[in-house]
Amino acid sequence: MTAAIVKVRDLVKDFAVPGGRAGAKAVLRAVNHISFDIALGETLGLVGESGSGKSTTGRLLVGLISATSGEIELFGETITGPGGGKRLETVRRKMQFVFQDPHGSLDPRMRVGDCIAEPLDGVGGFSRRDRADRVAELLETVGLPRAVADRYPHEFSGGQRQRIGIARALALRPEFLVCDEPVSALDVSMQAQIINLLLDLQDRFGLSYLFIAHDLAVVRSIAAHVAVMYAGALVEQAPKSVLYAAPKHPYTQALLDAVPRPEPDRVRAPALGGEIPSILNPPPGCAFSPRCPLVMERCRSERPMPRAIDAGHRVACHLYETKS
C-alpha cells in the first residue's frame, strides 16, 4: 500500500442559506462527516447524483472553500483548523482543478497560449522564451499542435477545449488533480479521448486524481477506488473490482441497476421510487431510508456510520452491522 497523499477525516461543510423567518438563516449540510484517503498515483472516483455533495467535497479538498469541521491532510500538511490556511499555501501548487464546462472555464478573450500560461504568470519568474516553451510543451502533452497557442478558445470543439483546460491545470507540474465532471459535457466519442488522455498523464507524471462524476460507467473506466455519496454522506467505498461486482449498499445497488446500458435484451429492474431528498430538510436517520427497499425500523431514526466490512470496503448501512 502506497502512502496516502490525501487524507480526509470526518469532514463537514455547512452552508448558511436564506430561509426561516425574519432573515434567519437555515443551515444546509452539504457534506456530512465523510472520511477517505487517496493513495499516491491512484484515482478515487467520487460518484453521486445532484446535491450529493460530491462537488463541494472537491472544492474543499483544494481549499477553494473552507471546511466547517473535520480534517483534510494533503501531502502531510493539515490544511484545516488553526493555521491551516498557511499550510495550504505550502502545498497549493501541488494541486489543480479541472472543471466540467470547457466553455465557461476559458476566458473567451484570451489566446489559448495565455490561458495555459496564466498559472505561470501568477507565479512569475519565467522569461518570455521559457514561458512560450512551456506552453508548447504543455500543448503537445495534451495532444494539441503547438500552433494553436495563438488562437482563441471559441475556435475549438468541446473536447479540444477540455484538453486546453487540462494543459492549464498541468502548467505548474501538480501532483494531484481534482477533476469535477471533466467529461460530462462532452459527446460520447470525445469522452473516451479525454479519459484516455487523463490515464496517459497519470502514467507519465504519476498524478493522483479525485475524479468526480455522476456516470458510474465513466468512473469505472478511470478509477481504482470508488466512493458513493448520497445526500452529503458517503454510503459506500470500495476498490473498483468489488464495488461494481458486489455492491453492498442498497443505494449503490439501485444506482447500478438504474443506468441504461447499451444492451437491448437486458430487462432493467423497475426504477427506485421516490426522489432525491432535499439536504435542506433531510430525513432523520439514514438519508436513503425513505427510498430504500430494505428499510428497517431503526434506519428511520438512527444514522448508520460507515464500517469496514472487508479490506478497503466500507458501508454505511445498518444491514451490515454485526448484531451485538
Next chain:
Amino acid sequence: MTTPLLEVSDLTVRFRTDTGWMTAVDKVSLQIAPGEALGIVGESGSGKSVTALSILRLHAMATTRLPTGRIMWGGRDLLGLSMRDMRAIRGRDIAMIFQDPMSSLNPVLTIADQIGETLRLHQGLDAAASRRRAIELLDLVRIPDAARRVDEYPHRLSGGMRQRVMIAIAIACRPKLLIADEPTTALDVTIQAQILDLLRDLQAELGMSVILITHDMGVIAEFARRVMVMYAGRVVEAAPVGGLFTAPLHPYTEGLLASIPKLDVDVRRLPSIPGSIPDPTMVIQGCRFGPRCPIIEAGCRQDPMLLPAGLEREVRCPPRIAP
C-alpha cells in the same frame, strides 16, 4: 406492412449563420408505424433535434430557410399547412416534450393552468372540467398527492416531477405521436429510470407512437424498437435495435458503441474515434464521417447513399455495402 402514421421524406433544413448557410438536416427520411417506438441517436450537431422540431415546424422562422421534402401525416403534408392548421395538430395529434422541463414550463402559472391550456384549446373544456382532468392526468403520470400538487407552481417541483408535468401536458389530448427530445438527459440516473418506465407504460396504455431522441445509446437500447443513427445532419444507419447493437454496420456506429464506457467489465483503454465532430458550416466532400473513418476508400468521396443492407436495415457506407 401497416400504413405509417408519419412519413418524412427527404427533409432538408438549412439555417443562416454568421458565416453563411449551413445544412442542419440533409435529406432525412423516416417512417413510424402506429404504436411504434423509434429512437434517433446522435451527438452534437447531428441534426436529431432539428429533425424533431421540423416535424412540428417549431424552428426559428427568422433564421431558417423553409424546409424542403415532405412530412406526411394523415394524408396531408405538414410542410404545406397554414400556421393555423399546424396549431390544431400540435398538442392534439402530435405532442412534444423537451430536455429541460424548467424552461418549458411557465413559472407564473400553476400546474392546473398549464395542463388546462391544452385542454381548453383543443377540447373546449371549461375551467372546472379542465382542473378535474388535470388532476386525473397528474395521477396518470404518477405524481403523488395530485389534487394538491395541481395548484402548485413549477418551482415547487423537482426536475423529475416537472418532467412528469410536461408529460401530463403532452398526453392531455391523447396524441397519436409523442416526440421526446432528450427527455431524461437533465435528470439524475435514478430519476431517469423512473421517467423511462413511465414513458413506456404510457405508450402501451395509450397506444401512442413515440420518437425518442437522445445521445445515450443505453436509453435507446432500453426504449426503442428501431433506431436511426445520425451524424452531421444525415442518417448513417437505420436498424432494429437488436441488430444495431450486436452487429453495427456503419463505422461511426461501431466507433460510438465501442467508445461507451462499460459498466460491467474493466477496460484499461477505451477505443476512441479520432478527430472531432465536424464544424457544421464546413463543407466535406463525400461521406461526412470520411475524415475520421478507419475504412475510408475511393468510393467514399462521392456522396454515399443510404442503401438497404438486410432485413429492415439501411446503411450509408460504400465499403460495407459492396459485395
